[in-house]
Amino acid sequence: MYGSYSGAGRVRLVATAAATAAVLLATGCSSGGDGEGDDKGGKSPSLGQRPKAEDPYWVNPDGTAARQVAAYEGGDGGENAENAALIRKIAEQPVAEWITPENAQEQAKGFTEAAAKADREALFVLYNIPHRDCGQFSKGGAADGDAYRAWIDEVAKGIGDRPATVVLEPDAVLHLVDGCTPDEYHEERYDLLKGAIKRLKQQPATTVYLDAGNAGWQSPDALFEPLQWAGIADADGFSVNVSNFYPTDASKDFGKRLSAKVGGKPFVIDTSRNGNGPTTEGDPSERWCNPPGRALGERPTTKTGDPLVKAYLWIKRPGESDGTCKGGPKAGEWYESYALDLARNAK
Numbered sequence: 001m002y003g004s005y006s007g008a009g010r011v012r013l014v015a016t017a018a019a020t021a022a023v024l025l026a027t028g029c030s031s032g033g034d035g036e037g038d039d040k041g042g043k044s045p046s047l048g049q050r051p052k053a054e055d056p057y058w059v060n061p062d063g064t065a066a067r068q069v070a071a072y073e074g075g076d077g078g079e080n081a082e083n084a085a086l087i088r089k090i091a092e093q094p095v096a097e098w099i100t101p102e103n104a105q106e107q108a109k110g111f112t113e114a115a116a117k118a119d120r121e122a123l124f125v126l127y128n129i130p131h132r133d134c135g136q137f138s139k140g141g142a143a144d145g146d147a148y149r150a151w152i153d154e155v156a157k158g159i160g161d162r163p164a165t166v167v168l169e170p171d172a173v174l175h176l177v178d179g180c181t182p183d184e185y186h187e188e189r190y191d192l193l194k195g196a197i198k199r200l201k202q203q204p205a206t207t208v209y210l211d212a213g214n215a216g217w218q219s220p221d222a223l224f225e226p227l228q229w230a231g232i233a234d235a236d237g238f239s240v241n242v243s244n245f246y247p248t249d250a251s252k253d254f255g256k257r258l259s260a261k262v263g264g265k266p267f268v269i270d271t272s273r274n275g276n277g278p279t280t281e282g283d284p285s286e287r288w289c290n291p292p293g294r295a296l297g298e299r300p301t302t303k304t305g306d307p308l309v310k311a312y313l314w315i316k317r318p319g320e321s322d323g324t325c326k327g328g329p330k331a332g333e334w335y336e337s338y339a340l341d342l343a344r345n346a347k
Contacts, residue, residue: 047092049118055301057094057123057165057313058115064334065091065319086343087319094300095272095314096167098125098332101142104151108158121163125242125315126155126196129172129189134180145188152196156203163205167268167315168196168235170242173226174213194231201234209268212238215246215254216278224261237266243316244270245278245294252309259308266307271297272314275346289325290338295345318342 047061060066069091072084097111108124115122128151132141142148155166172193175181181189193210200208210232212223232238238258241251248271255267275295279287296318302311319339321328328335 049120050092050094050300052119054303055094055299056121056163057300058111058118058120059092059094060097060111060114063091063095064317065095065339068319068334068336068339083340086340089296089343089346090318090339093314094120094123095317096123096125098127098317099155101128101151105154105158108155108164109160110158112159112162112164115164116162121165122159123165123167123313123315124155125167125170126152127170129169129192131181131185131189133171134175145192148192149195149199152199156199156206159200159203159206161204164203165207166200166209167239167242167313168200168208168210169193170211170239170315171213172211173223173230174211174217177218177222177226190226190229190231194229194234197231197234207236209237209239210235211242212240212255212258212267214241214244215250216244220254220258220261223258227258227262232262232265235265237268237310238262239268239270239313239315241270241274243273243322244288245274245276245291247274247277248298248312252306256308264308266310268311268313268315269309270315271300271312272316272318273297273342275342286325289322290328290335292326292341293345294342295347296342 047059047066049059050057065087069084069087072080072087075081097107099107108122111124112122128140128142128148130141130144130148133139142151172189176186176189197208197210200206210227210230212227227238238255240255240258246254248269251269251274255269259265259267273294274297276293279291279293281287282291298312300312300314304310304312319334319336319342321331321333321335321338323331328338
């Protein structure tokens with residue numbers, strides 16, 4: 001089953017993402033330079049960008065975690081102040097924007113323009129492949145291949161010539177390997193992924209990482225040919241551990257073994273929630289879904305000390321639910337108590 005391995009909870013709320021991008025597009029809202037950003041009159045806290053040499057990705061001053069900090073800081077101190085300090089650990093870091101099906105061009109344009117005004121790079125996840133998630137918590141995706149191609153084209157047009165890094169379709173290749181996606185959809189999916197990479201790479205400043213699962217799900221021997229069929233040769237590299245909890249060292253080992261089989265391609269690691277590694281408690285089939293006791297991992301950076309590891313990224317947005325399990329809300333919705341625990345447990 002899907003949940004046994006990769007972790008769901010990747011759906012972003014359409015209204016939230018589209019509305020945020022529209023506001024950014026209309027107002028040019030961003031935090032500039034390496035110092036503190038502009039105050040937003042109480043709407044969101046003052047957030048600066050990380051030093052560009054260490055982390056070139058954009059901190060969204062109006063992200064979900066930032067709004068949660070603002071809500072706490074508008075309280076009466078005490079526990080609110082403590083909670084605000086905890087959630088700032090998330091809000092002050094760049095996290096990926098998950099582009100939703102509606103208004104994709106507007107979202108991509110809004111986020112990339114805001115990032116460019118802050119002299120930073122936008123980080124996106126594209127997660128809309130037809131027959132997505134095999135009917136699990138994040139099921140859905142584009143209606144058909146033509147709809148998907150049109151959506152990718154919208155995203156590419158929205159990015160334009162501004163810098164952007166794209167993590168392409170978490171689990172899409174893995175579900176072809178593990179049998180979760182029915183055989184009749186395999187040929188189309190390979191074609192769609194290959195086409196998406198080629199279309200996105202037409203943009204002059206766009207970097208594309210094709211998702212390749214995680215250290216606990218399938219082996220490099222099972223993955224390298226499917227990745228080749230999906231167009232890894234035209235991508236800049238691949239991503240590992242998206243929305244999962246495997247330690248960074250384990251992810252490095254997995255990524256390096258896989259890289260050796262796909263032409264030495266580099267990779268990025270999602271470290272958003274891997275500070276305590278995966279849980280070993282509870283039903284193995286549900287360990288991926290909102291597991292308790294997890295922690296934020298290494299902060300995002302391009303200074304990894306390893307030429308094959310291009311960056312540690314927060315691809316899964318810390319504090320957003322994996323799905324309606326263990327008391328969580330729907331996949332992709334803000335899960336306040338879980339966010340606080342991730343920050344509280346961080347080393």
